[in-house]
Structure formats: C-alpha cells, structure tokens
C-alpha cells in the first residue's frame with residue numbers, strides 16, 4: 289500500500305510534444321519510469337522507436353494533448369510552439385502545457401499571455417542538462433510562472449530530474465538558463481583562449497590542462513571563493529585591500545599584448561581589458577576586480 293501510494297505519480301500519463309534529441313530523451317525517460325506516454329511530433333516517424341516500446345503515437349496534436357493531464361513540450365523554439373498549437377489551441381481549453389524549449393524571458397511572458405488567451409494552464413521551464421543526463425535525480429530542470437501547475441505536476445516532472453521552481457515571474461526559468469549558459473561559454477572561452485596562448489609556444493592542451501585545470505581552477509578560480517564573494521556583489525562592496533582594479537588592469541594589458549605578440553586572437557582579452565577600463569572610468573580603480581560588476585549591470589551605451 290505504502291509503495292503503491294509513494295509511486296502513484298509513476299502511473300501519471302504524460303504527453304510529450306516534440307521529438308528532437310531532447311524531446312526523445314524526455315519521452316524515453318518517462319516511458320522507462322512507467323508513465324503511460326503519448327507522443328506527437330511534426331515528423332511522426334521519429335516516434336517509431338517509442339511506439340515499439342509501448343508509447344501511443346497520437347494522430348493529431350489535439351488528441352495528444354487531450355490524452356494526458358500534462359503535456360510536456362520540447363520544440364526548437366517558441367515560434368515552433370505557436371506554429372503547431374495556434375490552429376488547435378482553442379480546442380484545448382483547461383489542458384496543461386509545460387514548455388521546456390529555450391528562449392528569452394520576453395518570449396516566456398508572451399507565451400503566458402497566449403496561454404491565458406486560450407484558457408490553457410501553462411508553466412515555463414528550461415533544461416540545464418544534455419539529453420543523456422535526463423532522468424538522473426540530480427539533473428536540474430528549472431521552472432517559473434504558475435506555482436499551481438508546478439505543484440500539481442511536480443511528481444511527474446520529478447521523473448525527468450530535479451525540478452526547481454524559481455518564482456512567479458514566468459521569465460525566470462529561461463533567464464537562469466541563459467545566464468548559466470553564458471557562464472559555461474565564458475568559462476570555456478577562457479580555457480580555450482588560454483590554451484591557444486600557451487599553444488603559441490608549442491605547449492599541448494594536455495600538458496597545459498595539468499596546471500590550468502588540475503591546479504589553477506580548483507586552487508584560485510573555484511566555487512568556494514566565488515560563493516564567499518557573492519554577498520559583496522549584492523551590496524556593491526568591493527574592498528581593494530588585497531588587490532585593486534588598477535592592478536588587475538595591468539594583468540589584462542599583459543594578456544592583450546601577449547596575445548598580439550604571440551600571434552593569437554586578441555579580441556577576447558582586449559574586450560576584458562576594455563570592460564575593466566570602463567569600471568576604472570566609473571571610479572572603481574582603487575576597488576577590487578569585482579567592481580566590473582557595476583559595468584555589467586548597466587546597458588551598453590548606444591547598442
């Protein structure tokens with residue numbers, strides 16, 4: 289009895305709309321965890337493997353959405369959602385859509401208005417892991433907007449990973465998604481450019497990795513240090529007693545000049561230097577490097 293009730297969400301039927309690499313991973317996971325699964329995709333043949341494993345291929349989008357208390361969609365973008373849902377949205381009143389495609393906060397807000405206009409219950413979300421990690425309990429899925437929809441379908445959403453509700457603002461999930469991806473690209477670009485820089489002296493990526501990733505990142509640029517500094521960002525507190533922005537500008541100048549001297553791409557270091565120069569021009573020269581945050585918080589002039 290206890291087992292049955294604690295696992296009762298596993299029998300919750302779910303519909304998945306969109307069977308690209310990510311939608312397929314969502315569908316496979318839900319099926320593998322025992323959810324009766326209905327699927328619909330613009331290109332129906334992509335569902336063949338799922339149907340062979342027991343999924344139901346709906347003949348129409350309306351049939352798919354009507355088959356389950358919750359429909360998880362994972363399409364290329366919001367435009368794709370409107371393209372396929374607009375013709376049938378008025379027939380789906382009171383159905384529930386959870387949108388897991390990527391986009392911008394503005395698009396998420398517009399989607400909520402669209403859903404309200406069609407009497408659809410709607411939750412916006414974003415996936416923070418690649419397809420092979422879907423279904424792992426530690427894989428984070430971000431949600432924002434309707435707390436009611438989140439709470440009602442939380443158990444089914446937990447089959448996909450760790451569901452985190454970020455707040456009532458529907459744009460928060462995609463905003464966090466893009467912010468975290470920005471961190472990923474900026475970190476990778478730092479590693480790639482630094483590797484190109486030492487590569488100009490015939491140092492291999494493998495050799496550089498030992499000191500860059502094996503020692504420097506964990507010892508100097510690590511989450512513990514950044515976590516400890518986060519409160520300073522919130523209160524704009526940038527004490528320069530251990531090192532000033534002016535001192536860091538010296539290092540940034542060396543990175544830009546070394547890149548040029550060594551014949552590697554220098555746009556990225558030059559841009560980092562320019563950002564720090566903007567912070568100095570704004571009066572932060574005797575504060576620490578984190579004061580560049582004050583530059584990032586403002587819109588770029590003239591763009």
Ligand SMILES: NC(=O)c1ccc[n+]([C@@H]2O[C@H](COP(=O)([O-])OP(=O)(O)OC[C@H]3O[C@@H](n4cnc5c(N)ncnc54)[C@H](OP(=O)(O)O)[C@@H]3O)[C@@H](O)[C@H]2O)c1
Pocket residue numbers: 305306307308309310311312329330331334362363364365367368371372388389390391415416417418419
């Ligand atoms: N793959 C990843 O690693 C990953 C990770 C995190 C988040 N995401 C996000 O998840 C979403 C889906 O990504 P994906 O990797 O599965 O591949 P995708 O190429 O972004 O999306 C493929 C899906 O969108 C459908 N689609 C595209 N244009 C359409 C249109 N005009 N009308 C109707 N359907 C359309 C495709 O249908 P057809 O099969 O008929 O072409 C397919 O179901 C994206 O927003 C992506 O940013 C992906």
